[in-house]
Amino acid sequence: MSNIIKKLTIGQTTFAIIVVIVTITLTMFSAIAYQLVYSATDDLIETSSKEFTSQLILNYENYMSGVIDISNQIQRRLTNLNEPLVSDTIENVFESLIDGNRNLRGVALFNQQGMVASSNIQVPSYVDPWIELALSNDAIHHFKFIDDRLFVVKSFYSGTTLAQTQTLLIELDKSQFDAIAFNTNLGQYGHILLLDDDFQPIYSVGEYVETQSLQVINKQLLGMSLLEYENQSMALNVSTIRGSRWMIATFVNVNAINQTKSELLVAMIAIILVMMIVVAYVSANFSGRLNSPMRRIQQHIQKIQKGNFDEQIVMDGQIEMVQLADTFNNMSSQIKQLMENVVVEQQAKRASTIKALQNQINPHFLYNTLDSIVNLSENKQNEDVVEAILALSKFFRMSISNNQNIVPLRDEIEHVRNYGLIQKIRYKRSFDLEIDVDESLYNIPVLKFCLQPLVENAIMHGLHPDMFTRIKISATMNEDSISLSVFNEGYGLSPQKIEDIMSVLRQDLPTQSVGLKNVYQRMKLYYGPQAHLRIESDMDEYTNVILIFPLNISLEDQV
Amino acid sequence: MKTSLILLVLLLMGCQPVIQQVPVLYYDMKDAYIADFKERLSSIESEPLVHIDGGNRVNNQNEQFTDWIETSSVLVVNPVDRLSVLPMILKANQLNKTLIFFNREPLDEDFLKASDAYYVGADPFQSAQLQTQLVDELLNSQRNQQLDRNDDGLIQLVILKGEQGHQDAESRTRGVIETLLSKGYQLDILEVRVANFDRTQAYKATLDLMDIYPNMELIISNNDAMALGAIDALVEMNWIQDVNQNNVIDEEEPWFPVIGIDGLPEAIESMQKGYLFGTVKNDSEAMAEAIVQLIDIVLDKTTWDTLTYTIKDRKIYIDYILINRP
Numbered sequence: 005m006s007n008i009i010k011k012l013t014i015g016q017t018t019f020a021i022i023v024v025i026v027t028i029t030l031t032m033f034s035a036i037a038y039q040l041v042y043s044a045t046d047d048l049i050e051t052s053s054k055e056f057t058s059q060l061i062l063n064y065e066n067y068m069s070g071v072i073d074i075s076n077q078i079q080r081r082l083t084n085l086n087e088p089l090v091s092d093t094i095e096n097v098f099e100s101l102i103d104g105n106r107n108l109r110g111v112a113l114f115n116q117q118g119m120v121a122s123s124n125i126q127v128p129s130y131v132d133p134w135i136e137l138a139l140s141n142d143a144i145h146h147f148k149f150i151d152d153r154l155f156v157v158k159s160f161y162s163g164t165t166l167a168q169t170q171t172l173l174i175e176l177d178k179s180q181f182d183a184i185a186f187n188t189n190l191g192q193y194g195h196i197l198l199l200d201d202d203f204q205p206i207y208s209v210g211e212y213v214e215t216q217s218l219q220v221i222n223k224q225l226l227g228m229s230l231l232e233y234e235n236q237s238m239a240l241n242v243s244t245i246r247g248s249r250w251m252i253a254t255f256v257n258v259n260a261i262n263q264t265k266s267e268l269l270v271a272m273i274a275i276i277l278v279m280m281i282v283v284a285y286v287s288a289n290f291s292g293r294l295n296s297p298m299r300r301i302q303q304h305i306q307k308i309q310k311g312n313f314d315e316q317i318v319m320d321g322q323i324e325m326v327q328l329a330d331t332f333n334n335m336s337s338q339i340k341q342l343m344e345n346v347v348v349e350q351q352a353k354r355a356s357t358i359k360a361l362q363n364q365i366n367p368h369f370l371y372n373t374l375d376s377i378v379n380l381s382e383n384k385q386n387e388d389v390v391e392a393i394l395a396l397s398k399f400f401r402m403s404i405s406n407n408q409n410i411v412p413l414r415d416e417i418e419h420v421r422n423y424g425l426i427q428k429i430r431y432k433r434s435f436d437l438e439i440d441v442d443e444s445l446y447n448i449p450v451l452k453f454c455l456q457p458l459v460e461n462a463i464m465h466g467l468h469p470d471m472f473t474r475i476k477i478s479a480t481m482n483e484d485s486i487s488l489s490v491f492n493e494g495y496g497l498s499p500q501k502i503e504d505i506m507s508v509l510r511q512d513l514p515t516q517s518v519g520l521k522n523v524y525q526r527m528k529l530y531y532g533p534q535a536h537l538r539i540e541s542d543m544d545e546y547t548n549v550i551l552i553f554p555l556n557i558s559l560e561d562q563v
Numbered sequence: 564m565k566t567s568l569i570l571l572v573l574l575l576m577g578c579q580p581v582i583q584q585v586p587v588l589y590y591d592m593k594d595a596y597i598a599d600f601k602e603r604l605s606s607i608e609s610e611p612l613v614h615i616d617g618g619n620r621v622n623n624q625n626e627q628f629t630d631w632i633e634t635s636s637v638l639v640v641n642p643v644d645r646l647s648v649l650p651m652i653l654k655a656n657q658l659n660k661t662l663i664f665f666n667r668e669p670l671d672e673d674f675l676k677a678s679d680a681y682y683v684g685a686d687p688f689q690s691a692q693l694q695t696q697l698v699d700e701l702l703n704s705q706r707n708q709q710l711d712r713n714d715d716g717l718i719q720l721v722i723l724k725g726e727q728g729h730q731d732a733e734s735r736t737r738g739v740i741e742t743l744l745s746k747g748y749q750l751d752i753l754e755v756r757v758a759n760f761d762r763t764q765a766y767k768a769t770l771d772l773m774d775i776y777p778n779m780e781l782i783i784s785n786n787d788a789m790a791l792g793a794i795d796a797l798v799e800m801n802w803i804q805d806v807n808q809n810n811v812i813d814e815e816e817p818w819f820p821v822i823g824i825d826g827l828p829e830a831i832e833s834m835q836k837g838y839l840f841g842t843v844k845n846d847s848e849a850m851a852e853a854i855v856q857l858i859d860i861v862l863d864k865t866t867w868d869t870l871t872y873t874i875k876d877r878k879i880y881i882d883y884i885l886i887n888r889p
């Protein structure tokens with residue numbers, strides 16, 4: 005897992021984390037919400053179907069207690085009749101009751117033997133078993149449906165010395181009974197069933213499949229449940245009706261309510277999906293804002309690796325990214341500057357080196373030297389000719405042979421010695437070049453061609469035409485540098501003149517003293533600020549030019 | 564850590580011991596008799612009983628029954644409607660549960676279908692029989708002469724009936740008539756008057772009856788409340804009179820016999836003062852005790868031989884107690 009995460013970019017990780025968190029949160033909230041609504045819906049179904057059933061039962065019970073009240077009234081009137089039943093008395097009782105009650109259609113009274121004692125209706129023959137039933141259980145009002153007619157039968161004990169049990173048969177107006185459940189809309193296959201104590205249907209409202217209804221009622225017997233009925237979701241309530249032996253079963257179609265549950269589920273899934281897409285889009289966008297600047301910086305770095313420093317990153321958007329880009333631009337322009345500086349430096353070095361070389365192989369110098377040699381040979385000074393030519397050849401070989409810029413002090417001494425020899429010949433030995441350098445310092449690296457121009461200057465400008473001049477080269481080791489000094493007797497320089505020369509050297513102004521300037525430039529180029537050139541002088545006494553090289557450069561460091 | 568967790572779980576489990584609650588479904592706690600009976604049952608309870616009020620609605624009680632039948636192995640039921648218990652019995656059969664009915668007796672045809680059901684109650688017919696014992700005692704008492712006032716050899720009798728069609732009322736009325744007849748009394752039943760178990764209705768009815776039947780000799784009431792209402796009327800018309808104003812009806816003072824049922828405290832007080840002749844008490848203490856004993860047996864806490872009441876055909880009838888004037 006952590007390996008996979010490590011392989012992802014910041015943007016991808018951010019995207020994944022946002023999407024995962026949002027998915028989990030959304031799913032959890034939706035699940036909880038759905039669960040709440042689901043159970044609330046089930047509760048709603050349960051309470052509403054129970055409420056409906058309860059109300060319906062109450063209505064039936066009210067109807068029945070009304071009927072029982074009437075029956076009891078009749079019984080009360082008949083209870084105290086002491087004489088054997090007299091038809092017209094009974095008729096009177098019936099009439100007075102029926103007049104006041106639209107629910108009654110007719111009344112019949114049976115004696116203990118089950119024979120009709122009095123009646124205001126045509127008594128059908130099928131009532132006989134009912135009379136028997138009533139006599140066998142005189143505590144109950146027996147309600148009976150037959151041929152769409154509704155009867156109630158009740159036996160009662162006559163409270164007289166007759167001590168007889170008589171039976172009352174009342175026919176009721178069924179339309180009032182029908183009105184109780186009339187107009188109840190229970191949905192498709194929603195229905196009401198009244199059952200007798202043998203679980204046989206005696207009355208129904210609504211469309212139903214008898215076998216199926218009876219099967220579930222027999223299984224449930226009492227109470228409420230949700231079930232599938234003819235592919236419909238039904239809430240079934242089974243209860244009893246007080247005062248009768250009847251059971252009542254209500255089947256309420258709750259498909260519509262159940263359907264809202266599945267509709268809700270679909271809606272919630274849709275909402276989750278839409279939310280997911282939105283979140284994925286937003287987080288992809290956001291992670292892109294993280295990722296794309298990084299990718300741009302990365303591409304930019306690749307360009308820089310290929311040497312393209314000219315382009316700058318243009319960044320907008322997140323402030324951190326803009327800052328990062330700005331810093332990066334600064335860095336790359338600084339690198340570019342540094343690289344350009346290096347190039348300039350290299351060019352300067354090369355130019356100064358070429359200049360130094362040109363100084364060495366100055367054609368005038370060669371011509372003058374050769375002219376001197378010619379003079380020597382004309383004077384038959386063969387030894388001197390040999391010496392001169394040897395010195396010249398060594399001088400030039402050194403000038404052109406070695407293209408290193410830093411050389412051991414030995415080479416430089418040798419070079420300047422050859423130069424001195426040549427110039428002595430030319431200037432008829434009017435000066436003496438003394439070299440006072442300890443051999444232990446011969447291996448110390450110094451700038452190539454640093455001494456010759458100074459000696460040249462000393463000869464050119466220091467030599468007194470009528471005087472023998474002493475030129476002395478010496479070297480001293482300091483703590484971390486070496487000082488080379490070119491000392492010459494002669495006119496000397498005024499402090500003002502020295503100041504002028506130094507300022508010309510430092511300020512890079514054009515000067516006639518090409519040699520000195522070239523030495524100074526090359527010193528600074530190769531050694532940096534640690535290298536120094538100092539001029540000491542006493543008017544009409546001497547001039548001493550001192551070069552100080554730091555020791556921290558080796559021969560291998562040459563560029 | 565694990566051990567402490569296990570200990571915690573055990574502790575929590577210990578806090579909720581699985582005690583089986585036995586629900587008692589009452590038909591209506593607003594009925595004073597039922598409220599009193601509930602108190603009796605709670606006072607001797609050895610089981611964790613839950614008392615549930617049916618609010619005099621069959622449908623309520625059916626719902627309460629279905630709520631409890633799943634979780635309880637035994638249910639005690641005082642039916643709102645004794646005609647409506649068949650589905651309860653079948654449901655209990657289906658789930659192998661035990662039912663103990665009390666106070667209102669299921670029809671035999673239903674009760675016989677139960678695989679495991681009991682009934683504890685009183686036989687209203689017996690209360691009527693005991694009322695006739697009071698008539699016997701009345702005849703044998705010193706007041707015998709006063710009973711057959713007109714000396715015609717017949718007892719001019721009025722019965723105050725509770726409610727027409729009410730099982731107890733019907734049974735008590737019929738029991739009084741049939742038992743008196745079978746005992747060979749010469750009866751002249753003047754009227755059976757329905758006063759709905761109510762004192763005021765009985766008072767008015769009695770005033771009316773006294774007017775219609777001045778030859779009336781005895782009132783037998785289906786309950787004490789109506790008996791007291793009748794006495795109110797009799798006192799008002801001076802058929803019963805405390806001549807010497809000693810708050811007691813002495814032997815020489817005018818008196819009229821009234822017999823009640825229930826053994827209400829007020830009725831017993833009336834009886835001790837010489838007004839009411841006697842009453843029959845419903846022994847609800849014994850009924851509560853019998854129910855608790857049955858629950859114990861059904862829950863296998865004890866055995867059948869510990870039952871101190873006679874049980875026949877899974878029914879225990881608690882005897883009424885005769886209370887008459889000392």
